[in-house]
Amino acid sequence: MQIVLFGPPGAGKGTQAKYISEEFNIPHISTGDILRENVREGTALGKKAKAYMDKGELVPDAILIDIIKDRLQKPDTKKGFLLDGFPRTLRQAEALDAILDDINKSIDVVVNVDVGDNEIIRRLSGRRTCRSCQATYHVRANPPKVPGICDQCGGELYQRADDTEAAIKHRIEVYKKQTQPLIEYYKKKGLLVDIDGEREIDEVRADIISTLKRFQ
Numbered sequence: 001m002q003i004v005l006f007g008p009p010g011a012g013k014g015t016q017a018k019y020i021s022e023e024f025n026i027p028h029i030s031t032g033d034i035l036r037e038n039v040r041e042g043t044a045l046g047k048k049a050k051a052y053m054d055k056g057e058l059v060p061d062a063i064l065i066d067i068i069k070d071r072l073q074k075p076d077t078k079k080g081f082l083l084d085g086f087p088r089t090l091r092q093a094e095a096l097d098a099i100l101d102d103i104n105k106s107i108d109v110v111v112n113v114d115v116g117d118n119e120i121i122r123r124l125s126g127r128r129t130c131r132s133c134q135a136t137y138h139v140r141a142n143p144p145k146v147p148g149i150c151d152q153c154g155g156e157l158y159q160r161a162d163d164t165e166a167a168i169k170h171r172i173e174v175y176k177k178q179t180q181p182l183i184e185y186y187k188k189k190g191l192l193v194d195i196d197g198e199r200e201i202d203e204v205r206a207d208i209i210s211t212l213k214r215f216q
């Protein structure tokens with residue numbers, strides 16, 4: 001199955017992606033995680049991307065399209081994949097269609113996780129992320145068993161550089177201007193499924209999994 005997980009910053013894409021990827025045994029491809037890994041490792045790509053990311057701006061399309069083209073050539077994507085955080089602009093969506101066309105694939109479904117602005121701010125300002133495995137927690141809604149330590153791998157939890165109030169507000173604006181229009185794009189193609197993301201993590205998870213089973 002080829003799935004796009006869509007939604008505003010903080011909607012819970014990363015949280016739900018983990019469950020979807022386990023349930024359907026497909027790789028979770030998060031462009032945000034790939035970029036942050038490059039920043040951490042100090043690659044040329046990471047150096048270029050960091051300033052955009054810290055401010056909550058989108059990294060230029062050409063860079064993202066190259067990343068995805070490359071990633072979708074890896075053999076683990078043969079049985080399908082789950083995209084999280086890509087595409088984010090019309091240009092990226094069109095490029096993705098062309099890349100998939102070339103390898104005789106297409107998107108089966110776009111899951112649009114819907115969450116309002118106030119809840120986004122609440123979620124992102126309390127988020128903690130694992131440095132080692134990228135698992136996400138929330139200081140109140142989804143706390144780790146031991147503060148500061150990842151339940152999954154024992155890694156150190158940190159606060160992302162773009163989870164400051166100013167960057168969060170800017171990310172929401174950028175989402176509305178550049179990314180939200182893709183809802184229409186995928187609706188027109190008949191691929192969009194809306195999921196109410198403002199519920200308990202487990203409720204959202206059950207809804208997404210049962211919805212996706214219909215597309216299997």
Ligand code: AP5
Nearest residue numbers: 009010011012013014015031032059085123127137138201
């Ligand atoms: P990216 O990493 O994709 O960030 P984002 O889209 O802003 O989304 P987040 O990862 O912040 O949120 P999420 O939906 O994954 O939520 P999560 O599950 O963590 O991108 C970062 C940056 O990279 C961009 O700003 C840009 O610069 C660059 N970039 C990446 N892709 C790009 C692209 N394609 N083009 C250009 N630039 C790109 O959950 C959030 C919090 O809420 C957590 O604390 C979690 O525990 C909690 N939570 C989750 N679900 C619930 C729930 N149901 N109830 C209560 N709390 C919940």
Ligand code: MG
Nearest residue numbers: 013014030032
């Ligand atoms: Mg994420």
Ligand code: ZN
Nearest residue numbers: 130133150153
């Ligand atoms: Zn971890």
